Amino acid sequence: xxxxxxxxxxxxxxxxxxxxxxxxxxxxxxxxxxxxPCLQEDPRAATTHPATLELLGKAGLADExxxxxxxxxxxxxxxxxxxRLVAEFDHALLKDDTEYPYVIQCEQFxxxxxxxxxxxxxxxNVDVIFNAQVSGxxxxxxxxxxxxxxxxxxxxHHGGWLIGADGGRSTVRKAADIAFEGxxxxxxxxxxxxxxxxxKNLGYSYRSYFADPDEWCNxxxxxxxxxxxxxxxxxxTDNSVSEESLMNDEAxxxxxxxxxPSSKPYDVVHRNLYTTHQRVASTFRKGRVLLAGDSxxxxxxxxGMGLNGGLQDADNLARKLAEVIMNxxxxxxxxxYSLQRRTVTIEFVQQQSIANKKRLEAREPEARKENLDExxxxxxxxxxxxxxxxxxxxxxxxxxxxxxxxxxx
Numbered sequence: 001x002x003x004x005x006x007x008x009x010x011x012x013x014x015x016x017x018x019x020x021x022x023x024x025x026x027x028x029x030x031x032x033x034x035x036x037p038c039l040q041e042d043p044r045a046a047t048t049h050p051a052t053l054e055l056l057g058k059a060g061l062a063d064e065x066x067x068x069x070x071x072x073x074x075x076x077x078x079x080x081x082x083x084r085l086v087a088e089f090d091h092a093l094l095k096d097d098t099e100y101p102y103v104i105q106c107e108q109f110x111x112x113x114x115x116x117x118x119x120x121x122x123x124x125n126v127d128v129i130f131n132a133q134v135s136g137x138x139x140x141x142x143x144x145x146x147x148x149x150x151x152x153x154x155x156x157h158h159g160g161w162l163i164g165a166d167g168g169r170s171t172v173r174k175a176a177d178i179a180f181e182g183x184x185x186x187x188x189x190x191x192x193x194x195x196x197x198x199x200k201n202l203g204y205s206y207r208s209y210f211a212d213p214d215e216w217c218n219x220x221x222x223x224x225x226x227x228x229x230x231x232x233x234x235x236x237t238d239n240s241v242s243e244e245s246l247m248n249d250e251a252x253x254x255x256x257x258x259x260x261p262s263s264k265p266y267d268v269v270h271r272n273l274y275t276t277h278q279r280v281a282s283t284f285r286k287g288r289v290l291l292a293g294d295s296x297x298x299x300x301x302x303x304g305m306g307l308n309g310g311l312q313d314a315d316n317l318a319r320k321l322a323e324v325i326m327n328x329x330x331x332x333x334x335x336x337y338s339l340q341r342r343t344v345t346i347e348f349v350q351q352q353s354i355a356n357k358k359r360l361e362a363r364e365p366e367a368r369k370e371n372l373d374e375x376x377x378x379x380x381x382x383x384x385x386x387x388x389x390x391x392x393x394x395x396x397x398x399x400x401x402x403x404x405x406x407x408x409x
Contacts, residue, residue, distance in 0.1 A: 004143050005325050006031060008159035010134040010172050012039065014108055015293030015310040016165030017115035017128070022059065022318035024123035028325050031157060033132035033148050039116060044108040046222050046232075047072075047207065047304030048311075050091065051394035053100035055315040062100065064114050069106030070223045075207035075392075077359075077375050080217065080259065086372045087379035088205070093386045097395060105206060105222050108307060136175045137162060139288045161321060163290050165314075168277065170295035176286045182279030182350075185300060187236040192252055193270035198231050202260065209302070209360060210259065213368060216360035217259050218302060230269065233259070234301065236361070237273065247271055276300045278354060280345055284313075284338035292317050297345045302356040308394055309349045313341050316401065332406060340401040348397035 007023055009016045012034035020030045048056070048065065056062045077086045091101040119126050132150045139145075144162045148155050164172025173180065198204040198219055210217040218234040235255055237246050245251060249268075256266045280297045284290060293310030320337045323329035359375075362368040378384045390396045 003158045004160045005029065006159040007161045007163060007321065007325070008144060008146050008157060009033070009163045009165055010146075010170075011164070011166035011293075011295070012036075012112070012116070012128055012130070013165060013167070013293070014111040014115060014307065015314045016163065017112055017119065018059075018311055018314040019163055019165060019292060019318045020126050020128070021115055021119055021123070022315065023322055024119065024126035026318070026322035026326055028125070028322055030123075030126040031159065032126070032128040033134055033146075033150075033157075034128070034130050035133040037131050039109060039112050041109045045301070045304065045307035046105050046107045046220070047308070048104045048106055048111075049304065049308045049392075049394045050094060050098045050100040050103065051398040052308045052311050053104060054098060054398075055312065057099065059315075061114055061118070062104070065104050065106040065111060068110050068114070068223065069104045070206060070221060070229065071102050072105050072206035072221070073102040074205045075103075076205045076209070077372070078204075078208060078210045079372055080210040080212040086211070087375040089379060089385060089389055089392070091389065091393065093382065093389055094393060094395070097386075097390065098393070103207070103304075103393075105220065107222050107224075134166065134171050136171070137289075144288050160325065161288050161290065163292060163317070163321075164295040165291075165293050165310075166295055168279075168294045168298045170291070172289060173281060173291055173295050176289045176291075178286055178289075178291065179282040180279045181282055182277060182298075185276040185278070187239055187276075188273055189276050189301065190235045190237045190246055190255070191270070191272040191274070192233045192235070192256060192266075192268055193230050194233070194256070194266045194268050195228060195230055196260075196262070196266055197228060198260070201262075207304075209356075211360045211362070211368070211372060212259075213361075213363040213365075215258075216357075218360075235259075243273055246273060278350055280342065280350060284342050285334050290317060290321070290334065290337070292341075296341070297349065299349055299353040300357050301353075302360065303353055303392065305349045305353050305394065309341075309345060312394070312398065312401075316341055336404075336406055339406065340404045343404055344397045344401045347400065348391070348394070352391060 006029040009032040073091045094101045137146045206221040208219045224230040292313040320333040
């Protein structure tokens with residue numbers, strides 16, 4: 001295949017690698033560049049929803065993700081001050097709607113490892129290059145010329161298309177001069193990871209959300225390096241407080257003990273503090289440049305929708321781009337990619353993740369009571385519960401994306 005038909009990808013995270021795998025399997029020549037020396041093992045996104053599992057299952061990946069992760073059919077909402085279970089939802093309600101009536105808690109780095117291993121084992125037409133820092137590009141009717149520094153040496157690589165899958169600070173998005181519209185939350189999110197077994201000791205499910213007018217919390221389990229696994233807790237933090245004041249041992253213990261009193265100090269094996277945004281690119285396509293994943297949209301992590309949206313981007317984009325390259329389909333397919341994915345990102349990912357946050361942090365007593373009572377009513381009504389879970393599982397979102405055409409936009 002000529003260089004003019006090659007796809008260049010910036011970013012070897014799960015979104016970039018999923019694009020590469022699907023394109024490579026379709027016969028497309030792909031070259032992936034990543035600034036890191038190897039795949040990163042930082043503890044980031046973990047929850048993989050049914051709608052995403054359907055796509056990963058078609059690619060032959062879901063079973064392996066279940067093997068290295070945790071299958072979690074149930075999630076809960078709690079009223080922390082009252083120590084009361086407000087609502088419990090079981091994905092079994094979706095057994096007639098999806099082959100995967102559960103989520104899989106599989107850490108992002110494991111998904112990347114699975115994808116890279118498949119690429120290396122199957123595809124000679126896909127190259128993944130590390131220590132490769134993308135700095136810019138030029139595009140013309142003839143294609144894309146990408147500027148990359150590999151192992152300290154400046155190089156230029158030619159291709160027909162460029163996919164920016166290089167994160168929220170995307171070099172590709174900035175170089176393409178695509179606006180990143182939205183806002184930054186006033187508080188940061190603090191993540192504390194511990195081997196303390198919240199299920200055995202406190203009865204919490206693998207995914208539990210705690211509403212509190214002063215300080216909400218998310219608590220979920222990942223398999224880590226095998227049994228017994230680890231639990232991550234996520235708390236909001238005041239932006240005006242210094243990182244040292246939030247991250248020191250005394251502050252960390254106080255935070256955990258306030259929410260989950262224990263007779264012993266918590267063993268905290270990882271702690272992280274990050275700024276949270278709600279932003280969407282003004283377009284996911286500009287000429288020969290295409291955006292996917294965090295390069296195209298970022299959101300708060302409540303509900304675990306960010307990486308799922310990115311993997312769904314990758315599937316949609318790879319299928320359409322392969323048709324353009326391999327079967328000379330019209331390039332308007334790529335405009336449809338942008339329209340479909342940007343529309344559902346705004347209508348579902350952004351709205352749902354913002355609503356999830358507001359539900360947990362509500363302070364006014366009447367509004368807080370109504371939020372929690374509504375969750376109870378939904379959970380107790382099978383019809384309402386299924387509808388709620390179809391949205392939470394991102395199945396409604398996927399069906400909406402598939403229904404969008406350039407004609408009915």
